[in-house]
Amino acid sequence: MTVSRVINNQAGVRAETRRLVEDAIQALSYTPNTAARSLVTSGELRIGVIYSNPSAAFMSEFLTGIYEEASAHGAQLFLLKGEGGAPPSAEAIRNFVAIGLSGAILAPPLGEAARVVDMLHKAGIPLAAVGAHDVAGTSCVRIDDRAAAYEMTMHLIELGHRRLGFVVGNPDQAASAERLAGFYAAVREAGDAEVRLAQGDFSYSSGLAAGEQLLDAPLPPTAVFASNDDMAAAVVSVAHRRQLDVPRMLTVVGFDDSAAAVTLWPPLTTIGQPIRRLAAEALAEVATAGAAPRKAGETGREKILDYVLIKRSSTAPPAETVSAGSAADEAVRPS
Template sequence: MARSPGRPRGVTIIDVARHAGVSPMTVSRVINAEPGVRDETRRLVEAAIATLNYTPNLMARSLVTSREIRIGVLYSNPSAAFMSGFLAGVFEEASARGAQLQLLKGEAGQPPAPAEIERLIAGRIGGMILAPPLGENDSVRALLAEAKLPVAVVGGVAAGAICIGIDNRRAAFDMTRHLIGLGHRRLGFVLGNPDQTASRERLAGFETAAADAGIDATRIVPGDFSYASGLVAGETLLDDPAPPTAIFASNDDMAAAVVSVAHRRHLDVPRDLTVVGFDDSTAAITLWPPLTTIRQPVRALAAEAMQHLIEAMRRGRATSSASPRVLDHLLVERESTAPPPPA
């Protein structure tokens, strides 16, 4: 049977946007004769529509004319505690502002497949918010840059995006100084995901504080923010002939794993070993002893990122030239810290 003439199968609004070199949101404005589009841009979009023989169906048209804000959420974080706070902040802010969310999850810290991300973009979203580590993933950022979408990144740094975080270097410096103030001189540090700026900044804060105090008895071991990596790191540090008297893990999940390793070895925390974390997540208060940690306001970070993203979408801006927004951190002292045991 001959196929009836019409637009080629598979042509979507994102294809039109790519052909014209604009965002899907701009294509939607042109289709619906909305104001705020320059004449030159409108002509480019109309030419792309004609070239591709694109005709939006009624359902698609109802979506692009909807006044509801549609936002994509990309996440793939191994820390369940971090993601709980992140998603809570995103959902609360979206609900308050009447925004619709479309979630897409990657596995094991890896981004979703490019085709999945493209389908999400083609679903007529107007912006994207990314949880770490995806905010600093080159392939993800390239796809979003091509789509010319406004993007907000939580806990990371990405060119052209709205970035919300804390001063990770200062926070780690403060915690390390706290351990030194308790009398610790043999310090262990568990790294986070090496691909994330936050991990590198926390390590830098730790090393600076130790160097300022003239301490060189430090042991740094790899991790990736997951509980499993914390177990391996804890075993490695405590197998040392002269193990640390204090271990600073780059997040609470890994710190909780280190505490578990210590308990298996019949070490008392904090009498025999001090353990501290980062984030002040639910993991910090649901184990014994409760963790001394850095409070990173994950929920507030996500909510503020969502707020700025929606404002950028309403202004029709695809990028942000502003400096990263930095929220305050707090050192929360609990029962997992004490002076080092007698030699």
């Protein structure tokens, strides 16, 4: 009762006792369990969505899935954005928690941002993270990134490509490492492929830099696999600027099947992950978590959804394998 009065700034507590309680709160880094408090005081679901993803196309699909599922659950949504692709500040997260959230959803890459996850765990808020892998105490909703990247790379190899470029995603995300691992698994299986890597961070601008780096090589790749569609679209832009026909002179493939995949020419061959459904499943996870969130250190639930390889117009066999007639046609085609 005394602690409650101090936390809620009520009268009836001696000054020295109040000081002792406040010292104890500070020493223990205690924060009130606002999720439990909101459930006691109201049956209304208040779901927080925290994001800093630089891909506008990804976030458009993600938020659409969130809104649709929130409507089905009668939940109120509260959004918190990190600026410049970085997580929100500790103060912003504390203020966000203080509104009394029933649960929180983390868009990639924040599901693996340790400070953000730890603060929400300490507040006792049920968490779901989209695209994250094996985050303690958190429900992770994702696809099998490694298997998807393996399948895409095998598709390039089966087309005849042996000089392969790969644009790596955000180094702070497990999904980036998983996609790279799937790529390498296929390369090892082929046995005779040459590989060039370029580092990106899932943003279009990083894809531009990666595309320049790969195509500046003395013997550039005949196919580039970018870890998301935004970076793949950027590589296509670099190719066009260099008057390289895609896919006749350079094959480019992506990952996500976001709006970016079909709003450029040629449309991208890509891995389709159900972004809207991933987001909706994450919201369903926290909406049903109730007043018994998992504790930090406990194993979180993993939900793995299906993906699909979508073949469009950005892929073709490498130019050196085309017929003599096709090669002659290429030689006289205006630049």
